[in-house]
Amino acid sequence: MKALHRAPMLALLAVTSCGIPATGVVEAGGPASGALPLTPVYFVENGRLAALPRHTGRPGDPTDALRLLIAGPLAGERGTDSTDGYTTELPLLPTAMAPPSAAVDVSGGSPSDPSGAAGSATDTPTVTVAGNVMTIRLPAGMAGLSDLGVRQLVCTATAAYRLTRPSTGALTVAVTGGGHLVRMSDARCPSR
Incomplete structure (x- = not known):
């Protein structure tokens, strides 16, 4: 029976005494990286919201996700006269294709504008x-949105926010400006 207790110890000694010197932590470049999570952006398909995955430089940033939403569906996703496809209830604005900036972060401000008003x-x-x-x-150019358009905004922004905060409870979303003052829960958003 004593021989059985010695077997693990002998195996450990054999592995640790193979002539490889012990070292500390070896720095070898930056942190591991992989594919960035895809941000769900909600477009309209047959009168209902549908999430399409998009890459963004800042996953978890609702403002970046809204820029992708306002840019509209990609050319291959849009419907034609003979096929259904994805559409949007939002106006396509001239600066929607501008690259994302660090104007506002989700905490309400940024180093360049701590008030969050940028x-x-x-x-x-x-x-x-x-x-x-x-x-x-x-912005002023988004006056008169339909209920579906407002839901596109709410669902896209909250889904992006949850990418980096998955345990966040229900969010209440206030949509203001452009003649709107809407409060709703993201519980009305379809699951991805």
């Missing part, structure tokens, strides 16, 4: 989050 002169919505309340501030 981006108000742009044609894209800005997003701030305080606790479980997300505020989407629309």
Whole structure:
């Protein structure tokens, strides 16, 4: 029976005494990286919201996700006269294709604008989050959105936010500006 107890110890000695010197931590480049998570962007298909995956440089940033939404469906995703496809209830704004900037972060401010008011002169919505309340501030060019258009904004922004905060509870979203003042829960959003 004693021989059985010695077997693991002998195996450990054999492995550790193979002539390889012990070393500490070896620095070998940056942190491991892989594919960035895809951000769900909600478009309209047959009168209902449908999420399409998009790459963004800042996963988890609702403002970047809204820029992708406002750019509209990609050419191959849009319907033609003979096929159904994805559409949007949002106006395509001239600056929607501008590259993402660090104007506003989800904590309500940035180093260049701690008040969180940056981006108000742009044609894209800005997003701030305080606790479980997300505020989407629309530019003047987005007046008169339909309920489905507002839901596109809410679902896209909250889905992006949850990419890096999956345990976040229900969010209440206030959509303001552009003649809107809507409050709704993201519970109305379809699952991806």
